[in-house]
Amino acid sequence: MDLETQAQIYLADQRGISQVGFFRSFHTFNFGHYFHESRTPFVNLQVFNDDTLKAGHRLKLKLEKNSEVIIIPIVGGLEFHNSLETGFLEVGQVQIFSALAATEYEIINPYETEEINFLQIWLNNDSVDFTSKIEVNAFDFEDKNTMLPIFSKNSQRGFIGKYDGRKKEEFTFEKSENDIFFFVLSGAFEVQDRLLHTRDGLSLSNFKMIDFEALSNDAIILMFELVLQPQ
Structure with missing residues (x-):
């Protein structure tokens, strides 16, 4: 479907x-x-x-x-x-x-x-x-240009990452009916063709694949995979 x-x-x-x-x-x-x-x-x-x-x-x-x-x-x-x-x-x-x-x-x-x-x-x-x-x-930002796990609970996960300018990341999800939330702590990113600046957020639903690109050096982003009713 x-x-x-x-x-x-x-x-x-x-x-x-x-x-x-x-x-x-x-x-x-x-x-x-x-x-x-x-x-x-x-x-x-x-x-x-x-x-x-x-x-x-x-x-x-x-x-x-x-x-x-x-x-x-x-x-x-x-x-x-x-x-x-x-x-x-x-x-x-x-x-x-x-x-x-x-x-x-x-x-x-x-x-x-x-x-x-x-x-x-x-x-x-x-x-x-x-x-x-x-x-x-x-987590340790010495490990740059990758999403670092910060929590995993009840099929939910959280990540944080610090990126150099023009570095890209791509995620493919097992299920299409996923809910993802991004939040930019500092710098600028393009997430799924949407421009986000410092302290902007973005919610996404039902994307099988998601990609983003850092547009500034030392840009920091959070990502959460969510579920409506954890079991």
Whole structure:
């Protein structure tokens, strides 16, 4: 059966924003008081926030649903506190926190003068055997021009890659009914003939093959393979 391919670009300068004196968050999807009909969740990708926290402050969040909470430091390390663990997460690490509905967790900026920037990504998980757990994975950008795995859970996978200008990548998927989300952390890429700049996102559905090309040096991109209801 042929499935209709679909694509949507989420431009960085059209994201929602929440801001108080010590904290700023850009929302690729609807979050908190921000709502736009074009920014509904993509498959089970519920939240994709680009957060900046000032020195010495902390952020507390509470989940409404069972979720895989993925935290990726971008600038500066961060301290975290949740029901399972307290620790420190640094650039080059990714935390995957499987958290039950109503779980609270904190992110703390431990520095005296420096802001930190990090991504918070929530994937809903409706599987019947969902349990609370935590893991931390690492990646190394010394290994350039390839997609590095950062998580794999319930048939879902995440990757990050740092590329030289004009380097290309191609993916072929086993199934046509796939859902893929890209997010450019820095630089520029052409993904499936669509131009993306820093902090732009792109959702793709039902593409059997996907290719992209870095258009600037040291460009960084994230890719997520998603499923609607993990089993």
